[in-house]
Amino acid sequence: MTSDFSAARLHLERAYHYLRGNDEASRTACDALDLLIETVAEAQHRRPEAGVLEFPQPTARQAG
Numbered sequence: 001m002t003s004d005f006s007a008a009r010l011h012l013e014r015a016y017h018y019l020r021g022n023d024e025a026s027r028t029a030c031d032a033l034d035l036l037i038e039t040v041a042e043a044q045h046r047r048p049e050a051g052v053l054e055f056p057q058p059t060a061r062q063a064g
Contacts, residue, residue, distance in 0.1 A: 005044035012037045 016033045019026045 003043070005040050009037060009040045009044060012040060 012033055016030055016037065019029050019033070
């Protein structure tokens with residue numbers, strides 16, 4: 001199963017939007033959400049790892 005980073009990012013950004021207060025708890029939560037949003041955005045745009053193809057190596061008889 002793969003993660004749906006775009007949906008997760010959308011929900012995190014909505015949560016950030018709802019935390020409009022000037023109190024300490026709201027600011028702390030927004031700081032934490034900033035880090036989470038950045039991490040999810042990086043994961044969302046990360047390229048998949050490339051697979052390595054192994055080619056058969058010529059034997060001594062084939063090389064000569």
